[in-house]
Amino acid sequence: MIDQTNPFHILLIEDDDAVAQSLQDGLEREGFTVAWEPTGHEGIQYAREHNPHLIILDIRLPDGSGVDFCRQMRQLKLHQPILMLTVQRDEIDKVLGLEMGADDYMTKPYSLRELLSRLRALLRRAYGELSTINGGDILYVADLVLDRASGQVWRGNDLVNLTPIEFRLLTYFAQNRGQALSRRQILDAVWGYSAEVESDRTVNVHIRRLREKVEPDPDQPSIILTVPGIGYRFAG
Incomplete structure (x- = not known):
């Protein structure tokens, strides 16, 4: 890794x-x-x-x-x-x-x-x-490279195809690694104004899809961890 x-x-x-x-x-x-x-x-x-x-x-x-x-x-x-x-x-x-x-x-x-x-x-x-190494646009997540300027994620030479919501989710987790984040925090940060009409289940569904794309083994997550009773924590 x-x-x-x-x-x-x-x-x-x-x-x-x-x-x-x-x-x-x-x-x-x-x-x-x-x-x-x-x-x-x-x-x-x-x-x-x-x-x-x-x-x-x-x-x-x-x-x-x-x-x-x-x-x-x-x-x-x-x-x-x-x-x-x-x-x-x-x-x-x-x-x-x-x-x-x-x-x-x-x-x-x-x-x-x-x-x-x-x-x-x-x-x-x-x-x-x-x-080009700079602290603003490039984030490093485990073995992934996030380019916030272009909205792209790379694993080695391979482009990881994420939806805009999945990209914002991964970026938010990367910026708050180690913190236990509630689903309401995630909704407010990632969905913003539309969070009022979204639900906790929405977060769960999108995180499941994101895990399928970025986790080595989606059934045993090592990057995006579940925190019982709270939400999720990004280990990265």
Whole structure:
């Protein structure tokens, strides 16, 4: 699950412990959430389960070539940007990586500053204005990104199709995370002037539909929790 206090979730697939730890520390200092896997197979499994925003993939791994793993990711419909790392100066590695679906590459050794510049360019290209970090229009909810300016919600590369009411509900919960909210509070905040003609059952129905779209398991909610006798609480 993505840490909601950090905007972008990066998967690093690198078998060199020292290189991986240094890169992970540097990226986390810049505000990224970073997961590290030492092999290609573990990296693919992680990417399928957690859908990170971007993948940094070493071309030389103990269980195979990063080029082959890059191809496998694309075949599995993992569409997030892939930045490949190589110690080889031979153009063949770079060309193969790009042909197999990589978006960019860097040759070791590299500076963190240059790497950050490449990453941010890839994120802007992939997610547009979602890569502009600001506290007003972007909210991070578990592994979701809410763009209040456009009224859109994203999970990784996938747009989550919410109705306007569902979007306002999710935004209201995100702005009041941790608080137990009564159905009347929710009605007043989300429906506003029309709250007088709405009912508690309306809130329940819309929250059930919202859970079906945003919860990993709608039958066992982990994001929007029921508070008996009160209403709901957003865990996020």
